[in-house]
Amino acid sequence: MQANYFAKKRMNALLYGALLMLITVVAIIITEYDVIKGFTSIPKAVEWTIQNFYPTEKAMKKLPTIIDSLIETVLVSIAATTVASVFALLFAILGSHTTGVGGVISMISRFIATIFRNIDVAAWSMILLFSFGQSVMTGYFALFFGSFGFLTRAFIESIDEVSNSSVEALRATGASYFSIIFQSVIPSSLPQLLSWILFMVETNIRQATLIGILTGTGIGFLFSLYYKGLNYSAASLVVCVIVVAIMLIEVISNYVRRVIL
Structure with missing residues (x-):
């Protein structure tokens, strides 16, 4: 057998x-x-x-400009992720089997999350270019929509996995719906939710570089500008700065995960 x-x-x-x-x-x-x-x-x-493709002394003079663009990219990525996580948590609570109200509302919540999750961030950028043009808002909303879809799905799975037993216990005592949410669901699943948010921040910082090339903003735009201008030394410096920034953020993210998990 x-x-x-x-x-x-x-x-x-x-x-x-x-x-x-x-x-x-x-x-x-x-x-x-x-x-x-x-x-x-x-x-x-x-x-x-x-x-x-290596930084030269002349390229190092552009480092302050590159750092400013990097800071803008990082802040936009963090802002898009954190705001998206708030909306994702709301839709995850409504769509979860554990906390969802069931019926049409849960189906609509999951359906909306699925649509946003299956449209790539680059596609969102091109769609939003028609509305906002080449601006920071285009990159922000592209990251926001992509993060919202992914985090909603991740939050639903985290809530269903972590909170089931505690929710049943509170329901047996006659606790209200909002008491269950704020006293059981969110506290018990918070470490996993924060871990997903940190993961999304890392991912968005990487994706923001590509989005910057499409939207003409941030550090991605600088890379495109230098590379198309055949200034390969400056373009390589942009790549080095991005790599160092991503590694630093990953170290910080891993440290926070070890603390909260």
Whole structure:
């Protein structure tokens, strides 16, 4: 019996592997991608990067401007995430199986979250460009909508996982709906909710760079400006600053997670 189970698992793995290889080959044929040329061009790309893509003394003079743009990008990312988390918590409470009021309202809450979650932040940026143009507001709302969809789904799962037993206990004592929310659901799931918010802040800071290229704002715009102007040393400095900032924020985020979890 056990031997048949493992044989079936191996067969399924082989079938999925063969299907993946078939899809890959078909994609290569359709796109006319030259695999050999692609791999052989990697050493040349590395060589060009070493020779051209590094900060110089002249590029360091642009560091204050780059830092200012980085601060703007980080603040917009944090603002979009925190505001989105408030709305996400409201929709998560309504959509959760544990705390939701059920019926149409829970379905609508989950449906709205699903729509926002499945539209990429870059797509939101292009949609919002028609309304706000190339401005900080475009990047802010793109991050806000993307964060709202993701956090609503994450919050629903956290509330359902952590709060079920305590909610049932309070219901048995005759506690009101709002007492259950504020005395049980939020306190018991708060560490997980904060962890998801910190994760979203890290993600949004990374995505804000791409959004800045599309919206003409923040540090992403500076990178695009320097790179298109063939100022590769300044563009490389932007990349270095972004990497250092992301690593620093990740260290802070991991420390906060260890404290609250």
